[in-house]
Amino acid sequence: MQPAGLAVLLVAVWCHAVPAIADVQPEQRNFEPSTDPALFAFDRGAGDGGLYTFDNLSVAQDPRAYRPDVGALDFVYHNHEEMTRYLRATTARYPNLTALYSIGKSAQGRDLWVLVVSASPYEHMLGKPDVKYIGNIHGNEAVGRELLLHLIQYLVSSYGSDPYIKWLLDNTRIHILPSLNPDGYAASKEGTCDGGQGRYNSRGFDLNRNFPDYFKQNNKRSQPETEAVKDWISKIQFVLSGSLHGGALVVSYPYDNTPNAIFHSYLSQPSLTPDDDVFKHLSLIYANNHGKMSRGVACKTASPSFENGITNGAAWYPLTGGMQDFNYVWHGCMEVTLEVSCCKFPPAYELRKYWDDNQMSMIKFLAEAHRGVQGFIMDPTGNPVERAQLKIKGRDIGFTTTKYGEFWRILLPGVYKLEVYADGFVPKDVDFMIVEQHPTLLNVTLQPAKEAAEYSASQLPGASYDRPLTPTTPIANREPARPNAANQDRLIFTS
Numbered sequence: 001m002q003p004a005g006l007a008v009l010l011v012a013v014w015c016h017a018v019p020a021i022a023d024v025q026p027e028q029r030n031f032e033p034s035t036d037p038a039l040f041a042f043d044r045g046a047g048d049g050g051l052y053t054f055d056n057l058s059v060a061q062d063p064r065a066y067r068p069d070v071g072a073l074d075f076v077y078h079n080h081e082e083m084t085r086y087l088r089a090t091t092a093r094y095p096n097l098t099a100l101y102s103i104g105k106s107a108q109g110r111d112l113w114v115l116v117v118s119a120s121p122y123e124h125m126l127g128k129p130d131v132k133y134i135g136n137i138h139g140n141e142a143v144g145r146e147l148l149l150h151l152i153q154y155l156v157s158s159y160g161s162d163p164y165i166k167w168l169l170d171n172t173r174i175h176i177l178p179s180l181n182p183d184g185y186a187a188s189k190e191g192t193c194d195g196g197q198g199r200y201n202s203r204g205f206d207l208n209r210n211f212p213d214y215f216k217q218n219n220k221r222s223q224p225e226t227e228a229v230k231d232w233i234s235k236i237q238f239v240l241s242g243s244l245h246g247g248a249l250v251v252s253y254p255y256d257n258t259p260n261a262i263f264h265s266y267l268s269q270p271s272l273t274p275d276d277d278v279f280k281h282l283s284l285i286y287a288n289n290h291g292k293m294s295r296g297v298a299c300k301t302a303s304p305s306f307e308n309g310i311t312n313g314a315a316w317y318p319l320t321g322g323m324q325d326f327n328y329v330w331h332g333c334m335e336v337t338l339e340v341s342c343c344k345f346p347p348a349y350e351l352r353k354y355w356d357d358n359q360m361s362m363i364k365f366l367a368e369a370h371r372g373v374q375g376f377i378m379d380p381t382g383n384p385v386e387r388a389q390l391k392i393k394g395r396d397i398g399f400t401t402t403k404y405g406e407f408w409r410i411l412l413p414g415v416y417k418l419e420v421y422a423d424g425f426v427p428k429d430v431d432f433m434i435v436e437q438h439p440t441l442l443n444v445t446l447q448p449a450k451e452a453a454e455y456s457a458s459q460l461p462g463a464s465y466d467r468p469l470t471p472t473t474p475i476a477n478r479e480p481a482r483p484n485a486a487n488q489d490r491l492i493f494t495s
Ligand SMILES: *[C@@H]1O[C@H](CO)[C@@H](O)[C@H](O)[C@H]1NC(C)=O
Pocket: 055, 056, 057, 058, 060, 061
């Protein structure tokens, strides 16, 4: 049974209600990093995570040119069994840098593997961002899947020799899901550049139309692959994400959908987020570091060309139920869609060229998780405030703190105001500045509401805090969700 979209939204709102501070268990009040096995079972025995401190977050250096370790990973396509073997072999060979877990199974029972690459693969590093790449959500878009396997190889084999990669892995946990649609991949054919065979999961659903939607009701029956992602990103707070596709050469950024009801035309209106400057910047980082994307050359004469190799999703073509809008609106994760090949499933001998074109982009994009503001929300005794609701003033899509009170938000240089709201505390606004060179560290202490009420009664009679922020209640000020015509499924635009 498919709950109506509105019900899905209401459930999402309910799930994200801020718990009273008393609901935070004593052990969660310590600033101890969690061990992910509580969330997802790792494929191997426990490893020893490390806790690192921030000292230098410069992202100025370039990664060295990668010389692939052909013995470990050749430039060929890997089916599910081969991919599984490769991931297991990598965790065996690099036990201090990698951990393998499954977020669930595909409709046909294939594991949805995630490999974490980090100096702390088994444990979240306090104060440091978790980021992710997702490949192969469309099963026949196969290049991203292999690029992610090579990214893994590049990261683990460069850690000991490349200071930039060492810095990245010492300060970031990179979760890599090479194939979200292994069933679709199994039904796809190498050498097939266009068409839809293998695009869908084994039940015929387009997984990138299967998420709750900000603008419209999505009546599609939720699929196991989609559920696995929703569960995953509700348990690990990702700061930044890229979803790899094929069929075009462009970075597409939210929103994918639009409040406008009609979307038949190719040249639609842009549907911009309040973080449009950040999304454009992230997209340009990828496109500008890519071998050819920023030239904006059309894949075919009949295809669109994209200025600087980036586009707003809805301006290209609107869609309902996409993954990137869901990441951003529901979880405050900045996700973009990376279209990395004109041909969806090119012959294997072309894979090396795709790697060369994307290698720098994939690294530089992830490092952007260290741009902006980050810190902790605490009570007066220094305990973390979990699920505090945060918003950058003027940007109406919010985000929340983790159970350790941590938060991150990617922002470009400038002056901002952080608005903090948490049940039982006096809301607080904090001014801060972002510079280019390093992230801004910002710790905020909230005062309990009761004491503050006395204080404000005597000192601040005019103070008014009547605007609970609603970062995960994406309905406010929107026209009501309306059932949507079947035309969303039209396969005109299929990248
Ligand atoms: C921090 O990064 C800058 C720029 O790359 C570098 O010059 C400096 O030596 C680094 N400092 C430390 C402590 O690593």
